[in-house]
Amino acid sequence: MTPRYPSTIAVRVNHELVIKKSRFIAHVSPVASPAEADAVIAQVKQRAWDARHHCSAQVTGDFGDRARSSDDGEPSGTAGMPILEVLRRRGLTDVVAVVTRYFGGIKLGAGGLVRAYSSAVSEALDLAMIVDRRLLVAATVAVDHADAGRFDNLLREWVRRHGATLADPVYDAKAEFEVWLPPSEVPMLSAELASVSSGAVRAVVSGAERLVGVPRPAPPRG
Structure with a gap:
């Protein structure tokens, strides 16, 4: 039986979500390796240096067998893992998602953060060309x-x-x-x-x- 391979995306997509004055800007890019994913994350951080958080997740490998995530200062489990779960649910690999947050002054709580980070990436992927x-x-x-x-x-x-x-x-x-x-x-x-x-x-x-x-x-x- 021929194995089923995860999909990826063709080109980078960006999407912004505003929730209670906080801006969540999702950047989702195709990558070929963990090193390339790390480079994308570094580029986003450099470009949006004034943002409070750059939470991320990446999945790489033919079968999506390598994965990493980062909350980047958000409460543990409220950002990186929810982003990673979206990538997993979509059946993707060789992809990195970074969500830049500009804090709007209103706390969202743990549940609100999970929904915000998940939604930002999910809506960005709705715009992507799946390969x-x-x-x-x-x-x-x-x-x-x-x-x-x-x-x-x-x-x-x-x-x-x-x-x-x-x-x-x-x-x-x-x-x-x-x-x-x-x-x-x-x-x-x-x-x-x-x-x-x-x-x-x-x-x-x-x-x-x-x-x-x-x-x-x-x-x-x-």
Whole structure:
């Protein structure tokens, strides 16, 4: 069974929430590592140096197996963990969320802080483009040079219909095409190649794998 990988976001999003005169400014960014997440947090702190708090959470790793959070001076458990829980509930990884708070002079209490930090990040993510990630495997298709054009067209159409990608062909003793496709689609590719070539052409799976991001379609409006 192919494992399900957490999603991520395409680009940084910002969102501001005002509650009882306090400003909660959420910055949510895609990152590739904990070091990159820490750099984003440092940049936010430097840019908004006059704010009282910069609470944060980050999740990284292919399966979201690395996570950290910080209350940054807020009462323990009222900021960092609630932010982290939003990221977890959304099924995200390789992402960092920083919420900058400008205190408005009215205390919100522990419950109010949890709701404020959670809502700021949740509303920011509602604006984000979600990128689903799929594991693809590599398969090589080798054909005679005389047939390269026909199979180039066939494979380009096939990958468009099956959530796959096609690398540029390599011309050696034969023309070789590298197809990156979901493991479940390998039998379908093999069957189609066999059908159009009377069994002479087949897909050879190399064992190479990579995660590929696919932007999730936006939900219809109205």
